[in-house]
Amino acid sequence: MRNPQLNKNGGLQHLLTIDGLPREILSTILDTAAPFSEVAEREVKKLPLLRGKSVFNLFFESSTRTRTTFEIAAKRLSADVINLNISTSSTSKGETLLDTVDNLCAMQADMFVVRHASSGAPFLIAQHLAAMGLEHIHVINAGDGRHAHPTQGLLDMYTIRHYKKTFANLVVAIVGDVLHSRVARSQIHALITLGVPEVRVIGPKTLIPTDVDKLGVRVFHDMRAGLKDVDVVMMLRLQNERMQGALLPSPQEFFKYYGLTADKLECARPDAIVMHPGPMNRGVEIDSAVADGPHAVILPQVTFGIAVRMAVMSMLAGG
Amino acid sequence: MKIHIKNGRLIDPAKGIDAQADLFIAAGRIAAVGAAPEGFAANRVIDATGRVVCPGLVDLSARLREPGFEYKATLESEMAAAAAGGVTSLACPPDTDPPLDEPGLVEMLKHRARHPSFAHVYPVGALTLGLAGERLTEMAELYEAGCVAFGQAQAPVVDTLVLMRAMQYAATFDFPVWLQAQDPFLGKEGVAHDGEVATRLGLPGIPVSAETIALSAILQLARDTGVRIHITRISSAAALEMIVAARASGIAATCDVSINHLHLSDADIGYFNPHARLAPPLRDGRDREALRRGLAAGAINALCSDHAPVDDDAKQAPFGEAAPGATGLELLLPLTLKWAGEMKLPLGQALARITCDAARVLGLSAGTLAAGAVADVCIFDPRGSFRVTRESLRSQGKNTPFLGQELPGRVCCTLIEGHVAFENGRQG
Missing domain, CATH: 3.40.50.1370 (Aspartate/ornithine carbamoyltransferase)
Known part of the structure; x- marks a missing residue:
């Protein structure tokens, strides 16, 4: 079974856990981050890398720091950011996790940043996207249960x-x-x-x-x-x-x-x-x-x- | 209807027979083995060349989901699955909605199951009202309605005084009590075996002691009350050791294991596969090896499917939130054959665990092809295979960790009381 966060070429498709990721990918992320921390020192802090992309912050569990820093990061990359606090939204009306995801996919999402109280929830979403053939949508785990952050x-x-x-x-x-x-x-x-x-x-x-x-x-x-x-x-x-x-x-x-x-x-x-x-x-x-x-x-x-x-x-x- | 099954390899574990022999059926019973009875004129001849002819399978745990959970499965869908799987007798646990705690419910189930193509149904009645572990059910009335044993399915009896009283009452009438050993507190939050896999995946764990502590209480109370005790779905090497030791000290306990626990371990959870969410949880590889050897040696009396069809919505959830259970009726024979092949066991010895040995736990004379026995027969192609897909499963439950696998053995024909209930992919 292929590690669901890697694509066919061994590159990063989603970021779900660090467990099982090769050292090269971790080092590349750290190396890529270095110049971005300099962007913050500039007067104009924006880069156009994610221009036109929609990032959904999908938080089934409350968070201030993580959600805010993800939002800032996405905005500095020029993405459109939509924040959803689902603990107070549709799941309390009985919508399943995957129904919520399907609806957001229909709104042309490009990326989900997911926090959930259950270990493995972002894997479920990633596997669902793969099954639906929606390989252009990426998932970042922003904390799932006791599993990973x-x-x-x-x-x-x-x-x-x-x-x-x-x-x-x-x-x-x-x-x-x-x-x-x-x-x-x-x-x-x-x-x-x-x-x-x-x-x-x-x-x-x-x-x-x-x-x-x-x-x-x-x-x-x-x-x-x-x-x-x-x-x-x-x-x-x-x-x-x-x-x-x-x-x-x-x-x-x-x-x-x-x-x-x-x-x-x-x-x-x-x-x-x-x-x-x-x-x-x-x-x-x-x-x-x-x-x-x-x-x-x-x-x-x-x-x-x-x-x-x-x-x-x-x-x-x-x- | 007189049927002649010819040229098959006849295996009757109860009689120790494994030989090329014909089988003759008349009036729903086995008329003869080997040579035709005098004047036998068959209405129907089934050619079993290259096939194994064995007793219909006896499954100690199959949830038919009626009454109450018809959205998960119905009697019709699950009986079709049973026939397709070669299962001709099955015990169903009381965890329906409402639970099987009233004679009327049991009578209704028995009535609904009365159909020539349906397997014989043996309900396990609720030991306590509503499975709540507080008040005893009318066991004698339930027995008259058709219950063969009394249990709690996966619900615990927290109060040990109630548990003792329930065993005493059952022992009064010599009714068997079937219990699954899981301590309600140690198992409370857990969703997976407490070990490296659960730690890595961040899943709340259920320690082996949740099983052994409950088992210890059950075995001691069984000794004190003298009740006939059967331990359902054991999951660990430690539990098996305790049961073996209890037998040595004179407690006549029997036990079974599920097809899932015979083949899988917690490592099969992989990337949070909700199909591997089972109760009891899949334990580690050493436990699985002990269960496989214990079943081969007969220390575990029977293998069962622990059939639990679950609707897709309840499975399409993060691991810990997914409903536990797996569909199994159609996998019982293939997974028995897979185990037998891997353990290099004689076919007859392996088939005993799902025929005569399981029947003995149920207190039935079924599970044999002896002359005069009810003609429940399974004919299968040992060189054929069964590919487990959503489409190939007749059960309404498409939930199994074996989805996508190609398993050995293909059921060709199932006879229930001499009636062809399933033949070459079609229901009778």
Whole structure:
């Protein structure tokens, strides 16, 4: 079975997950993003690469940051952008996911940027488009359930490369709620594909998925041990509804043992960078002193996110 | 109607027969095997040269979707599928809408199924009202209406006191109880086996312990109550080990496995294929190997289709939202042959699991070609093949992970009580 996100020539048809993508494609995306981040410095920030194309932001789950940066990226490429927040729209009237897609196809969509609460939803859409012979329409996964958030993973790689110049010899730790995190899964696949020799995940056993070591990571339950000599700390967001109950006793106890504080950060290398996909829960997974401190590159991540999303969109649909 | 089936390779696993022999049918029963009875004048001769003649298949789980789910399937569509698949007896689980918890519903189902070309239907009655796991059904009345066993389909009995009482009551009348082992809490959010595949795909997992914990409760209560217990659709090596150990300690538990779990593992979910969304979930490759060996050795008593036709809308959804289940009546024989071929098993040993052994679980004398038995017969071409497509499936459910595959064996003719219900691609 062919990887559904690749076309017959092995090029990128959709961006659904980083799992299974060759290193060359990841590197090409990062290389393509570099000049786009310069566009942002100009007075006229527009490029004509997607002129006349219609990009539908299809968000079945709410989002501010991701949707906005996709919108900005598409607009900087001169595309027409249509935002649909479907959680409050047709599916509540009983329309199926694929019916919604069919209707938007009939409106001459060129690209869908999809966020959905169910793992695999963008695959279903991509497979449906293939079955309908609509190969000119591209799908970008903007986050599906616990599965993947590939553009977040890529912008994180762009950030790491920006600050660390190379992926070789790095030790990277991903901290927090790995179990429910699509961001963590995309980060793990990207880091390993790009050649990072040691990827660690840190968290209590309730938040570490079964057999995650088979994805190629080392598992730590002691945060200080896990942070020892790392070059990059990637914090994960802890959703409010997971802070109490059977997964964790309280946000306070989580913060004490797995929250990133200046004190714990001292275990890492002196030049370590601290990342977070946002939105942050200050005082739960990260202390304000760290979030606003000299190691944090959290706001540059957001800025780089626009360039990376421009790169992906232009590679899929530009020319 | 007298029928002479000639020149076939006759396999009757119940009698240990695998030989070139003719079969003679009169008045809906097997009149003789080998030589014609004196004065036998056939109205019809079926040439089975190059074909296997075996007992009609006995399927321990086939959902006909009536009453209540006629948009998924109807008795007519699924009985056509059964006949085309060589299935002549089938047990249907109680998860209809309403569930089979009242004698009137069972009588209606039995009445609707009364047709010479329809397989014999053996309803499994609901163990508790509405399958809610709270109040017992009128099991004795349901038995009189035609139920052969009592179960919960895939609904749990959360309250173990209710479970014990239900087993005690069933044991009073020596009614068998059929249960699927899945802990309702450990399995609550999960949609796939809790392992590397689910982790990679970000699918909430169902651990093997969801099966073994529930199984442990069932087996201990079965021992205490003395009920005849049958465990449906086991999915893991650990569950099989527990059942084997329970037998060694004197609990007469039987169990079955589905065709899907015999051939597939969680790796077959691939890129979120909703056809691989099944309940119980597909486990990993080691579990599958243990199930394949366990069925060959007879530790697993029977193989069933676990036929569950699902409408397209319910399957065309993201993996976790897709309705679980796969169509299977027409795949039971081909997937038995595929398994037998891969395991290098004698054909008779493999066919036993879908004929006499399954009949024994049901408490029936069916599944044999012995003289005097009801003439339920399946004639198939072992060198033929069945290509699984939406068009080739007669079931209203087009949902199966085997879609697109070419499977061994082609059913040529199905006889139900001596009536030709299916022949050369046409319904009788």
